[in-house]
Amino acid sequence: MAKLISGSDYAPKGKPNPVVKKGEFVFAALGLYHGHIYGMCNGLIEAGGVLKTYYDSDPKYMENFRRNFPDARPAVSENEILNDKEIVLVAGATMTNERCALGLRVMSAGKDYFTDKAPLTTLEQLAQAREMVKKTSKKYACYYSERIHVESAVFAGQLVEQGAIGRVVQVIGFGPHRLSAPNRPGWFFIKKNYGGILCDIGSHNMEQILYYTGAKNGRVVSSHIANYNHSQFPELDDFGDAHIVLDNNATGYFRVDWFTPDGLQTWGDGRLFILGTEGFIEQRKYMNLGVKGSSGGHVFMANGKEETHFHVEGKVGFPFFGQLILDCLNRTENAMTQAHAFKAAELSVIAQNNATVLEATQK
Amino acid sequence: MAKLISGSDYAPKGKPNPVVKKGEFVFAALGLYHGHIYGMCNGLIEAGGVLKTYYDSDPKYMENFRRNFPDARPAVSENEILNDKEIVLVAGATMTNERCALGLRVMSAGKDYFTDKAPLTTLEQLAQAREMVKKTSKKYACYYSERIHVESAVFAGQLVEQGAIGRVVQVIGFGPHRLSAPNRPGWFFIKKNYGGILCDIGSHNMEQILYYTGAKNGRVVSSHIANYNHSQFPELDDFGDAHIVLDNNATGYFRVDWFTPDGLQTWGDGRLFILGTEGFIEQRKYMNLGVKGSSGGHVFMANGKEETHFHVEGKVGFPFFGQLILDCLNRTENAMTQAHAFKAAELSVIAQNNATVLEATQK
Numbered sequence: 001m002a003k004l005i006s007g008s009d010y011a012p013k014g015k016p017n018p019v020v021k022k023g024e025f026v027f028a029a030l031g032l033y034h035g036h037i038y039g040m041c042n043g044l045i046e047a048g049g050v051l052k053t054y055y056d057s058d059p060k061y062m063e064n065f066r067r068n069f070p071d072a073r074p075a076v077s078e079n080e081i082l083n084d085k086e087i088v089l090v091a092g093a094t095m096t097n098e099r100c101a102l103g104l105r106v107m108s109a110g111k112d113y114f115t116d117k118a119p120l121t122t123l124e125q126l127a128q129a130r131e132m133v134k135k136t137s138k139k140y141a142c143y144y145s146e147r148i149h150v151e152s153a154v155f156a157g158q159l160v161e162q163g164a165i166g167r168v169v170q171v172i173g174f175g176p177h178r179l180s181a182p183n184r185p186g187w188f189f190i191k192k193n194y195g196g197i198l199c200d201i202g203s204h205n206m207e208q209i210l211y212y213t214g215a216k217n218g219r220v221v222s223s224h225i226a227n228y229n230h231s232q233f234p235e236l237d238d239f240g241d242a243h244i245v246l247d248n249n250a251t252g253y254f255r256v257d258w259f260t261p262d263g264l265q266t267w268g269d270g271r272l273f274i275l276g277t278e279g280f281i282e283q284r285k286y287m288n289l290g291v292k293g294s295s296g297g298h299v300f301m302a303n304g305k306e307e308t309h310f311h312v313e314g315k316v317g318f319p320f321f322g323q324l325i326l327d328c329l330n331r332t333e334n335a336m337t338q339a340h341a342f343k344a345a346e347l348s349v350i351a352q353n354n355a356t357v358l359e360a361t362q363k
Numbered sequence: 364m365a366k367l368i369s370g371s372d373y374a375p376k377g378k379p380n381p382v383v384k385k386g387e388f389v390f391a392a393l394g395l396y397h398g399h400i401y402g403m404c405n406g407l408i409e410a411g412g413v414l415k416t417y418y419d420s421d422p423k424y425m426e427n428f429r430r431n432f433p434d435a436r437p438a439v440s441e442n443e444i445l446n447d448k449e450i451v452l453v454a455g456a457t458m459t460n461e462r463c464a465l466g467l468r469v470m471s472a473g474k475d476y477f478t479d480k481a482p483l484t485t486l487e488q489l490a491q492a493r494e495m496v497k498k499t500s501k502k503y504a505c506y507y508s509e510r511i512h513v514e515s516a517v518f519a520g521q522l523v524e525q526g527a528i529g530r531v532v533q534v535i536g537f538g539p540h541r542l543s544a545p546n547r548p549g550w551f552f553i554k555k556n557y558g559g560i561l562c563d564i565g566s567h568n569m570e571q572i573l574y575y576t577g578a579k580n581g582r583v584v585s586s587h588i589a590n591y592n593h594s595q596f597p598e599l600d601d602f603g604d605a606h607i608v609l610d611n612n613a614t615g616y617f618r619v620d621w622f623t624p625d626g627l628q629t630w631g632d633g634r635l636f637i638l639g640t641e642g643f644i645e646q647r648k649y650m651n652l653g654v655k656g657s658s659g660g661h662v663f664m665a666n667g668k669e670e671t672h673f674h675v676e677g678k679v680g681f682p683f684f685g686q687l688i689l690d691c692l693n694r695t696e697n698a699m700t701q702a703h704a705f706k707a708a709e710l711s712v713i714a715q716n717n718a719t720v721l722e723a724t725q726k
Contacts, residue, residue, distance in 0.1 A: 166592075167591070167592070169589070169591050169592075169602060169622075170602070170604070170618060170620075172535075172537075172618065174535075174636070176638075176643070221585040221606075221719075222584040222585040222606050224608065224614055226532070226612070228530070228532050228612075228640055229529075229530070229532075229640040239532060239533070239638075241533070241606075241614055241616065243584075243585050243604075243606040243616070245587065245719070245721070249589070249591075249721040249722055249723075249724075251587055251604055251721070253604065253606070253616050253618070255533060255535065255616070255638070257533075257638065259532075259638060259639070259640060259642075259643070260665075261641060261642040261643070261665050261666045261667050262667050263642070263665050263666050263667055263668050263669045263670050264665040264670050265670055269643075269665070273537070275539075275602075275618070275620065275622060276622070277591055277592040277622060278624060279622075279624040279626070280539070280622070280624070280632075282652060289645060289663045289665070289670070289672075290663040290670065290671065290672030291672070292670075300652045300653040302623075302624050302626050302627040302632070302652070303624045303626050304624050304625050304626055305626050306626045307626050307627050307628055307652070307653065307655075308653065309652075309653030309654070356584075356608070358608070358612040358614070359612055360612075361612075
């Protein structure tokens with residue numbers, strides 16, 4: 001059987017749409033542990049950023065990265081990047097529990113930070129990150145890819161913004177993922193490193209719930225984690241779910257899991273359902289279940305006027321990256337506010353910390 | 364605009380598949396308030412039952428029923444039915460909060476009872492119903508139509524039974540409904556009468572969560588109700604959701620609402636998602652969203668071997684009704700156990716009673 005695709009291979013390419021002239025926004029990649037770093041760099045380059053250099057202490061990651069970005073130059077150390085005055089932003093995808101420490105070093109060096117999700121794994125790290133933002137006025141941006149790097153998610157946001165379904169009262173997300181255990185590094189299975197499933201892939205969903213409901217805050221009313229079927233990885237949560245009430249009285253619920261079966265056409269049937277007072281939206285992000293060879297980018301909407309299937313692949317693009325570049329240059333917050341990025345992380349960590357552990361064995 | 368279809372008009376017809384000879388199972392209809400009574404009677408007749416007579420104190424309901432079942436004879440009173448020794452079962456769809464009292468009279472008269480869902484609205488009624496079952500050994504069966512009278516639901520149950528997706532670890536249900544307020548009777552908007560949204564349409568989902576997970580009991584860990592957008596009906600819950608942990612450590616979540624927009628091709632995009640350790644199943648019960656003129660009966664499954672779309676409309680039938688008839692005649696419990704029918708009602712009432720009320724206005 002061919003190598004099955006997993007979510008860590010997800011690095012979409014969009015259309016070049018530069019918001020700056022060449023050389024106006026120079027960045028580096030530091031910490032190449034997770035495949036998301038490719039999507040992060042792709043997005044910034046398409047928006048006009050110049051990837052000058054990159055570094056990881058592991059030669060294997062360096063070699064992979066070199067093949068993908070031959071125009072960039074390998075650095076010999078983290079410090080080479082931190083001391084390079086031309087570099088204004090560092091993109092990083094190190095181990096999840098080291099992302100905050102890396103960010104603190106990057107921001108202390110006077111640069112903005114753009115980390116893979118989850119951006120941190122503990123409330124202590126979050127407090128440090130908030131403090132560093134206050135101290136340096138630098139950005140601690142996060143690659144919540146399941147919204148910002150998925151065209152159906154971008155388009156759904158535009159529909160909501162236009163009022164197509166009225167006031168959003170609920171968001172439900174499914175984040176199933178293929179485990180592909182042999183292709184995952186060892187740290188991926190150590191809870192301290194990855195932070196638990198609600199912190200890790202849950203953060204995507206928490207961010208989306210906050211975003212589509214337009215809420216500033218929320219409360220986790222119940223959450224669970226389990227390792228139902230992977231006793232060979234005792235620290236893996238193969239399942240998690242959480243139920244949230246937002247500060248504007250909308251509700252949210254999500255389920256994340258590592259149960260995508262090998263018969264599925266891609267790594268996960270990611271879905272997002274947005275219920276409004278005047279209609280609803282469903283996203284089928286990466287595939288259209290039961291339709292052979294389907295691509296991603298499916299948005300379904302029903303409201304008082306119509307029931308529609310939009311196929312937006314290749315049509316919407318990823319405005320986040322250009323906005324982030326301009327935010328860094330102009331010190332604005334159009335791509336995503338710092339408060340929002342941190343709140344999604346905070347609620348994910350709280351959902352994880354407070355989760356009831358369900359035993360694998362049936363009572 | 365033509366009258367929009369609402370869920371109360373849902374009364375599917377299957378293929379005749381009699382399990383008894385004509386006259387071996389004679390039943391009556393008593394309490395014709397909800398359109399579900401048509402589906403209930405259709406199902407029993409297709410399975411070989413003879414609908415002898417029917418009664419409701421409201422002449423309007425009597426007239427509607429006569430047009431649908433011209434072979435049955437109108438009774439002049441409830442007592443005429445209760446005293447008819449030939450009648451072994453009474454099917455009823457009176458107001459929700461009167462369903463238990465009617466059942467107690469039916470069972471006291473020595474007959475089995477088959478009520479529309481929700482079968483009751485309070486824990487006191489439940490205690491009375493359980494007591495009456497104990498005392499009389501009669502059945503208090505319930506028409507949880509979203510599973511027993513929906514072919515995708517029946518077929519999904521067969522797939523789970525065959526082990527096609529391994530052990531079921533989670534069930535998520537969406538029960539959106541079109542309000543069609545002008546076509547609803549007044550009692551429908553009085554909470555004491557309909558019992559609240561989690562008791563009413565929530566009971567369908569609670570039953571399915573128990574059924575597909577194979578659980579005997581569960582615990583409601585969080586639930587909410589709201590009236591987000593129907594201030595003209597102050598006692599209507601237009602939204603409800605609930606998060607459940609089952610006694611076998613699976614989880615369940617459902618959302619029910621009255622927000623189906625007029626642009627949708629039918630009264631509700633009912634869905635059910637079953638997550639197993641070896642695969643998953645999605646039901647699109649009444650339509651396939653975004654596909655014009657789609658019918659119901661869509662089941663999608665992915666497991667280690669395949670990803671498949673089954674269209675089972677007209678292919679699976681509704682075995683519940685024949686099983687119920689035989690259960691009544693043979694005093695067995697193959698259609699549904701009494702414990703299961705009551706447990707679904709109990710958890711629904713608990714979810715409703717303990718629900719946090721979300722205010723319509725945004726904070």
